[in-house]
Amino acid sequence: MYVVSEKAAEEGKKRDIKALVAVIPPATQLRKREGPKVKERRIRVRLKPDIKEGELHISPSLAQELSIKEVAELSVPGKKKMRFKAVLDDKVPVNEVWVSEEVMKERGVADNTLATVRGA
Numbered sequence: 279m280y281v282v283s284e285k286a287a288e289e290g291k292k293r294d295i296k297a298l299v300a301v302i303p304p305a306t307q308l309r310k311r312e313g314p315k316v317k318e319r320r321i322r323v324r325l326k327p328d329i330k331e332g333e334l335h336i337s338p339s340l341a342q343e344l345s346i347k348e349v350a351e352l353s354v355p356g357k358k359k360m361r362f363k364a365v366l367d368d369k370v371p372v373n374e375v376w377v378s379e380e381v382m383k384e385r386g387v388a389d390n391t392l393a394t395v396r397g398a
Contacts, residue, residue, distance in 0.1 A: 316343055318396035323352065325379040325389040334362035335376040336395070341366055344397050351398040352377070354387050361398050 319340065329335060334350050341347075341364060350364040352375070362377065370376055375395055387393075 318394050319344060320392060321395050322374040323354070323382065323387060323389075323391045323393045324374050324376050325382050325387075326376045327379045329376055329378045331378050331381050332363055333365050333378065334395075335365045335367040335370050337370045337372045338366045338368060340372050340375075340395075344395065346395075346397040349398040350375075351396050353394040353396070354385075354391060355393075357385060357387060360385065 321340070326335075334352060336346065336350060341350075344350075346364050348364060349361055351359055351361050353359045367376070375393075379389075382388075
């Protein structure tokens with residue numbers, strides 16, 4: 279009788295494990311849910327004289343990719359991080375941002391400098 283009850287207990291465990299495995303989704307579905315979120319991107323800084331001080335003109339597609347709505351942070355290697363009001367502009371190429379020439383010259387940043395832009 280003892281052997282019969284062990285077999286019944288093992289079958290009960292097997293059923294429970296199968297039920298649990300059925301609930302766990304495949305790894306491909308888990309990967310799709312997360313999705314890679316881009317937080318920052320390396321771009322070129324172009325200096326334009328007609329841009330207002332404190333503004334950063336950025337492509338709408340790049341702003342959407344980085345989740346930039348109002349304020350963008352520009353980080354130049356060897357310099358401090360700078361915050362600007364983000365202005366969406368269709369004329370700006372995706373791989374660059376436009377900033378006021380006067381402001382960037384004061385901060386020691388040259389035209390066509392490589393920098394990192396992120397939402398702030």
